[in-house]
Amino acid sequence: MSGHHKTIAETEIKDCSMPSLIKALVFLLVLGGLVAGGIFALANFVEPTQREMVVRIPAKTIN
Numbered sequence: 001m002s003g004h005h006k007t008i009a010e011t012e013i014k015d016c017s018m019p020s021l022i023k024a025l026v027f028l029l030v031l032g033g034l035v036a037g038g039i040f041a042l043a044n045f046v047e048p049t050q051r052e053m054v055v056r057i058p059a060k061t062i063n
Contacts, residue, residue: 018026
């Protein structure tokens, strides 16, 4: 009896592995979720400071 026999552990690891496309999509979804969460947190929990702003308009553009 020659040949390579897989152990139960090797078979289970091989059967449970995800294809690389699914891994990439899951990674991109998690990354997108983190970015969206960061944007949401910045929009809702950070208060912008208000300050006065002066814009100088050249006299040429008014006339």
